Amino acid sequence: xxxxICGAACEQCGLHALCKGCAATCGKPFGKTCWVxxxxxxxxxxxxxxxxxxxxxxxxxxxxxGLPQVTxxxxxxxxxxxxxxxxxGGQHTTFLQDxxxxxxxxxxxxxxxxxxxxxxxxxxxxxxxxxGAEGQEGELLAYRRR
Numbered sequence: 001x002x003x004x005i006c007g008a009a010c011e012q013c014g015l016h017a018l019c020k021g022c023a024a025t026c027g028k029p030f031g032k033t034c035w036v037x038x039x040x041x042x043x044x045x046x047x048x049x050x051x052x053x054x055x056x057x058x059x060x061x062x063x064x065x066g067l068p069q070v071t072x073x074x075x076x077x078x079x080x081x082x083x084x085x086x087x088x089g090g091q092h093t094t095f096l097q098d099x100x101x102x103x104x105x106x107x108x109x110x111x112x113x114x115x116x117x118x119x120x121x122x123x124x125x126x127x128x129x130x131x132g133a134e135g136q137e138g139e140l141l142a143y144r145r146r
Contacts, residue, residue: 005037006048008075015077022101029077030099035123036075037101052103055121059128062142066111067128070119073103080104081120083131083138095127095143096120121146 004010010021019029027037040048056070081104082096096102102120109115109130118135120127128142 004075005034005040006075007045013077015079019077029101032097032099034101036103039123051123055103055126058126058146059119062128064117064128064141066109067117068107068110070105070107073105073119073121075101076104076120078102081118081135083118083129083135085129085138085140095140 005022005027010016010019013019019025022029022034022037025031027034027041036048039051052073055073059067059070077098078096078100079098081102082094082098084092084094086092100122102122104118104120107117107119109117114133115130116133118127118129118131118138120129124146126142126144126146127140129138129140131138
């Protein structure tokens with residue numbers, strides 16, 4: 001049986017035993033409604049692909065120096081992309097939920113090979129950050145409500 005409504009390779013994820021995939025949980029991995037699964041069930045896989053295309057265009061239109069062209073964000077669990085960011089006052093915070101699913105892509109920075117761009121989006125926001133290879137030293141570049 002397919003474990004993901006969106007087609008993600010959930011069986012290869014280290015968290016699969018905890019979430020079971022959205023197909024087996026009726027679109028509720030980690031007990032929480034997955035917006036990607038809901039999007040597909042409402043409008044079909046074509047609607048999600050169109051959304052991903054618009055998202056890629058939105059990120060590319062930001063024209064962030066060193067960011068390669070974004071082409072195909074994929075569903076990812078929040079635990080893998082919920083980076084810590086240092087605020088101007090010195091405290092650290094995160095903006096995402098570990099038990100949620102987001103559309104993401106990681107792309108190498110063209111001007112600093114030790115840094116990676118992390119693009120994370122849901123139906124209602126877009127976040128672009130720059131971080132070290134292991135997700136440390138997150139630097140928030142853009143956050144937009146959608």
